[in-house]
Amino acid sequence: MPTTAATAADRLPSNASLSEALEAARAHYSAANPASLALHARAEKSLPGGNTRTVLFYGPFPLRFAGGDGCHLTDVDGHGYVDFLAEYTAGMFGHSHPVIRRAIERALDFGVNIGGHTEHEVLLAEAVTARFPSMERVRFTNSGTEGNLMAISLARAFTKRSKVLVFTGGYHGGVLYFRKGGSPVNVPFPMLVARYNDIESVRALAQPNANDLACIIVEPMFGSTGCVPAAPEFLAGLRQIADETGALLIFDEVMTSRLAPGGLQSVIGVKPDLTTLGKYVGGGMSFGAFGGRADVMALFDPARPDGLPHAGTFNNNTLTMSAGLAALTEVATPEAVTQVNARGDRLRETLNGIARKGGARMQFTGRGSMMAVHFRDGTIRDEVDADQGNQDLKELFFFDLLDRGVYMARRGMIVLSLVQDEAAFARLEGAVEDFVRLRARFLA
Ligand SMILES: Cc1ncc(COP(=O)(O)O)c(C=O)c1O
Numbered sequence: 050m051p052t053t054a055a056t057a058a059d060r061l062p063s064n065a066s067l068s069e070a071l072e073a074a075r076a077h078y079s080a081a082n083p084a085s086l087a088l089h090a091r092a093e094k095s096l097p098g099g100n101t102r103t104v105l106f107y108g109p110f111p112l113r114f115a116g117g118d119g120c121h122l123t124d125v126d127g128h129g130y131v132d133f134l135a136e137y138t139a140g141m142f143g144h145s146h147p148v149i150r151r152a153i154e155r156a157l158d159f160g161v162n163i164g165g166h167t168e169h170e171v172l173l174a175e176a177v178t179a180r181f182p183s184m185e186r187v188r189f190t191n192s193g194t195e196g197n198l199m200a201i202s203l204a205r206a207f208t209k210r211s212k213v214l215v216f217t218g219g220y221h222g223g224v225l226y227f228r229k230g231g232s233p234v235n236v237p238f239p240m241l242v243a244r245y246n247d248i249e250s251v252r253a254l255a256q257p258n259a260n261d262l263a264c265i266i267v268e269p270m271f272g273s274t275g276c277v278p279a280a281p282e283f284l285a286g287l288r289q290i291a292d293e294t295g296a297l298l299i300f301d302e303v304m305t306s307r308l309a310p311g312g313l314q315s316v317i318g319v320k321p322d323l324t325t326l327g328k329y330v331g332g333g334m335s336f337g338a339f340g341g342r343a344d345v346m347a348l349f350d351p352a353r354p355d356g357l358p359h360a361g362t363f364n365n366n367t368l369t370m371s372a373g374l375a376a377l378t379e380v381a382t383p384e385a386v387t388q389v390n391a392r393g394d395r396l397r398e399t400l401n402g403i404a405r406k407g408g409a410r411m412q413f414t415g416r417g418s419m420m421a422v423h424f425r426d427g428t429i430r431d432e433v434d435a436d437q438g439n440q441d442l443k444e445l446f447f448f449d450l451l452d453r454g455v456y457m458a459r460r461g462m463i464v465l466s467l468v469q470d471e472a473a474f475a476r477l478e479g480a481v482e483d484f485v486r487l488r489a490r491f492l493a
Contacts, residue, residue: 058487067491070354074448079109088113107459114136114157116383117144120469130456132472135464138304141329143468149332152375156367169370174376183320187340189364193303193327194222196337200323204264204297207345213238214265216245218274218432221301245431248286253434255290260297269313275435276415284319303327308417390417393465407485409492419464
């Protein structure tokens, strides 16, 4: 890989079924990637399933990479790809952006593992609170998951209530996973699980639990579950229900904060009590944050006799603080964020146009710089709708695009970075055109 989509597709008899086409694509992939296969076999001896990050796994075995540069990746078999995964939105700057690299070098010169306060966390906190005004105060964590755990725990402590309202299909981290009925390794908070974009389902759960509802946590657009935007009136309805019940409204903007300079909340016009961040805001280093109303966040003031503990060895590590500051103030500037999202909107229109022109039953949902492919018609409003798309076609799409030198998420997500050039977009558009043409009989 990459060869061409035609190699995998054209070897098939014209009457091959979708499952035969998929088998052939998997076989082609396996044959083309012996070094990835060998490394996977070696990894299995020290990592369960050869894996330490579930989302990266797919069968027959995942690619392993030799490195990245700008918007390009090279796998261990020497194939080159344009990177349209962008580290699931964290890789907004491409690989080793020079400005961020310099910031990290300055942090190395300053010293890592200082074990004390520095100016670094003040500068990043100032940049974050300026950029996301509903975050009057912020605290840093090491991941988005941790940011969400802290925000939910804070809401429970602040309201002195226990229950947490979430959504089927919502994803807030490895222990806050509400896809496909939830996960056995979820944290044991008492959860009420409503339907996304269905305000009546929220009301039906919130009202009988009004006295014990601590918070509602929601992604303003589903990220992992197929880039499904929440309707603005749904988010406004959540605000109203939170106000009526005295619960806090938490926006998980770990992914969606990249969709506008002030996050998706600034576009929707709904102000949450708390917001969580992660991904690109740390400039590509390990990062998470939670913040919001000053009166709520004040519970973490350690000078207060009743101050809540929030430790974390790496919360203010100089590498992340420096990379994040450079990212927010020098690279992902408001202008750059606006531009990349406008480019994403144009790309999504182009891809949907290719599907329409080819008469293909497929669509790209999302907003700005995040999108996902679905192999079905009609409006997609929640997890049930998203899961109704043909999943075999999604896998075939993934392998065909890999074959054309386009790397994206196996689950169908495509993400823009600030460094993809027009050649990268042309490669992606060409690959989608080929897919629609060569796989037409499966898409009718
Ligand atoms: C919406 C959302 N929340 C939280 C997380 C968890 O962030 P992290 O992987 O940094 O723990 C993710 C990760 O993909 C996410 O998409």
